Amino acid sequence: MENACESCLMPFAKDPGTRESDKYCSYCFRNGELCYKGNDLKEFQKIAYQNMRAHGTNPLLATFFAYMIRYAKRWKK
Numbered sequence: 001m002e003n004a005c006e007s008c009l010m011p012f013a014k015d016p017g018t019r020e021s022d023k024y025c026s027y028c029f030r031n032g033e034l035c036y037k038g039n040d041l042k043e044f045q046k047i048a049y050q051n052m053r054a055h056g057t058n059p060l061l062a063t064f065f066a067y068m069i070r071y072a073k074r075w076k077k
């Protein structure tokens with residue numbers, strides 16, 4: 001997957017922030033490091049869902065995007 005965050009799959013074209021990394025969006029990677037350093041996909045999905053809801057994404061879409069995170073490079077086994 002190119003041109004999308006390897007951690008949360010958000011397309012870089014939709015990133016409202018300034019990206020510091022070639023691989024990660026401005027939400028996932030900030031100040032030189034990953035914002036969520038853990039290795040728990042479920043926990044990350046929960047955080048991502050809450051972030052999307054906080055940014056006004058409707059609940060159905062947020063659920064869908066959070067589900068899709070399992071296919072991001074960072075979480076692939």
Ligand SMILES: [Zn+2]
Pocket residue numbers: 005006007008009010024025026027028029
């Ligand atoms: Zn991201």
